[in-house]
Amino acid sequence: MAKVVVLPKPVPSTNLAISVTPVVFSTVAYDSKANITPNNSTDLVQWQTGSYKTTYLPANGRQTKFVFDKTYVDPATFVNKDTAVAGYPAKVAAIAGDTSTPSRNSASAPVAVGGLAASRVAQDAGLKWQVSGLSDLQTASESTNPWKYQWQFFDGDGKKLTTPTTAQGVTHTSGTIATIDALNSDQNILTFARDSSFMKDAAAATTKGKPYRAQVTFTTTASDDSKKRADNTITVSSNVAELQVTKPAGKLSLDQVPNFNFGDINVSQVYNGTKNAAKKPEVTSNLAISDTRVGANDWQLTVNMTPYKTVTGTNLVAGNVLRLISDLDTSNTDLIDNNTPVTVATSAKTKPAVWPIKAQLLLNANPNIDIFNHQRFISTVTWNLSSNQVAVPTAQ
Template sequence: MQIKRIIYLSLLMLVTFSGAMIITSSVSAVDTNETSSISSQSSSFDSSETSSSQSAASSSAASSSAASSSAASSSSDKSANAKSVVAPQTDPAAPTADDGVQEADWTASYFIIPIITGFQVQPQSEQYVVADSSGNATVDLGFKAAFFFFPVLGSYLDYTPTQWKWNDSTGKWDKTVIKTQTASFLLTGNPKISYKPLLSVGTYYYQIDGAFRGALGNKDSKISKLVKVVVVPAAVQAKSISITVPNVIFANAAYEGNAVTDPVDATGKISWTGSSPSGDWNEITWDQQTGRNSNFTVDNDKQPTTINTSTTDPGTPILIAANIDNATGASGTANDTKTTYVGGLVAKKMAADEGGTWSLDAAGLKDLEASVNPASGTNVTWNYQWQYSTDGTGKDSSFKNIPAAADGVTNISGNVSSATELSNTSNVLTFSKNSSWVNGAATATTSGTDYVVREKLTATVTDESKKVTNIEIDSNAAGLTVTGATGKLSLEEVPSFNFGDVSASNIYNGTIVASQTKPEAKSTLTVSDTRVDSNDWTLTAKMTKFENGNSTGLDTNTMLQMNNLMDDVSAILTDNDVSTEVLSSKQGDAGSWETTGQLLLNANPNVELNNGDNFSSTITWNLTAGTPNATAAK
């Protein structure tokens, strides 16, 4: 009678590791205006354990006018005899196309030179104005134009305001087309137009139709945004004010800030200011500094010169603030302040062998493109050039181009059709892990003076007359701190095989013959090497004799075959406790592999087996490198 005995086999893993681990122009138009050594022990009998280390409304227009639906009046008209003052009962919905409102054109762009003709600075999108004792108020609906001019002959602007006034009696909008007015200009392509209609108490909307023409007669018609004006009989005090501004701005581009009050119809004057957090810089150019909408620019040669050392702040911080008077509270004012960043470039801190990329803030680039080229046209293209300074000052004169041949650095310069493309992978500054230029920056950091880096942009603008102009926009200066190499060689995970139940017949007869079924188990081996030079490591292992708990071993040698290492490499260990090479960098790169272990048993006809015997072996792994060790992996 044949007795079937079941034997349990498992492997106990012990891992050691040694070896290397390397490391305005203003013109008045009318009179209104961001070795460890791993040791892993596997085992209990059928478990395997491995160690591992490691609101505003739309706006823009200009307005002129009084309130008769049959006659238009210029801003110089005065209504003198208002007998009563009656506040509007409701806040009616804005007029629509059914009321004669036209679709607004793109906001103009004036980027040192005119790029897109039209309304560069729109009239205030929403105003609440207090009537005087006569029941009237003069409302400022001034705007700023951008168009091509002839230095000798000048240019002209014909503008026609349209007014909608709410009629409480009819519950409808009364539309009035105001008389066309003309303004002429010399030596400027972006004049300020002053337009100040005198209005009685009520709710109004305005839109301006502008005919921008040169002295030779060419004309370009543009429609402003629809803007709201409410004239109230008494002041409405503000409880608070909240502003929004872009998070990132670039020099020479125009940006807008918007304010919302509580209550929304507060009538106090809103004023805007800008400065550095320390107060030692206030070089903002304001095209519009009062009202719910502000327009501002930072000139390229006046942007802050502070070197950005923050790896999260996308540029040099400045503070934009708005204040409204006639507010509740002891001071009679309310204010809000927001931080915006000039230049779009964070500081970078990296290890010499880390590699990586560096780029301008993507959201800021999107806003830059919209500011310079709001109509999404093709008249602006971009060139970029990365520059660096070695004296630690960040002064404009200290910067020089990163050489085109700089070792291990790519995307140093190039051309793109849109500013948004500058943050694409194919255009961002890229460092390899073994860049000698980065090693030079590491030497500078060690000596106490970091490299300072910036990205210089050049916008090539083709205007409507086909004239080409190059306009420079520099990012802020940002520090580059490079520390020593941190690459390491480590054995992250070693396999632990549990072969489960093995029949007595396999023990007696063996499994080494090709036709015999071999016990199998799967597990993982992981070698990590983040060093720059990683072609000098060797992984060895040795396996002890299979024994049960009574120190009884198998009579003959047992082997373990591990398959699927580095794709198709196999290695065989014999339980003689002698080190055998399993893998090396000569065969391929470090990585992680799920290996299949096969137990190759020689015949053991004389071994004494007892039901439930548990045989185990210990494998010791050793990872070595040809150069001295670096800091142990954690």
């Protein structure tokens, strides 16, 4: 039994706000609610289609279900070029009161129809293309059955392309998932490999002003008889969106740094030092830098070293040197264990490559140190590659 409250006179609304799902899919019914101030207002809420092809059931009342027409997923009608909006930009709108109500209030809430934002990415970056609104779609569909998905691709004129293959660097173009929001997981998300043949073709199309386009279609079966279509199948499609692939961005990278492990040395070399020894402990390891940026010539490489000490905190006498012998800017660089950065290479004198770095261990004498067999002394050598354009992670 419903409770009915009869008011002595109409209560006009002073404010109206709409609650709505921010990303929706065409042909699927979603809930919307009108929030009226004051709550006991007697104004009638009327849902407005405006310029959008929307159906409201019911057309009046504080709560309704709305459905956007499939026009918004038709490739001939709309192609999303915006990377910030996940679909066709539309609105759900309503008024509280009628034309004869002086205090009539109106409100609208933005929604994106279709779930697919355009993607803009460099050819050498790769891409995982997400679809928005999938959790809400799962709820609105009321289906508990698995979903199948299939991506379709189009050229810049809207002509359908052959679905790219793994050999072309594109994976997860179709499959079956337990719930539709699983599409964005690593196991199912549409993925484009960096510098793949497909990305190169897409970059060429973007350069010509005709970016490729993509759209995904989902199918499932209804979970109960009241939701069944004539063929018991539910089909939902995203909007069509552009894949804007730009020229390779290039990258400055510190790909490998040396690991100088001198192994076992004689205890006398620690007590007496090695700076004046005829033969010094030495080891060789590789350093590698790559730079695929176009027209960039602005990097420098510095290195610094911490004092030698054991895991228990025993330090060697300060002022030990790691002599780096290489084909970098200077053939010999003395690195002192005081954590002071020293520049060893710049793009003005050295081109990116792989270099063998020979390191000689020049220890000061430590006549008063207490050491035992197999005690390890460790120093951290930090390499820092920097540029005016990009930040490159340091390496040790």
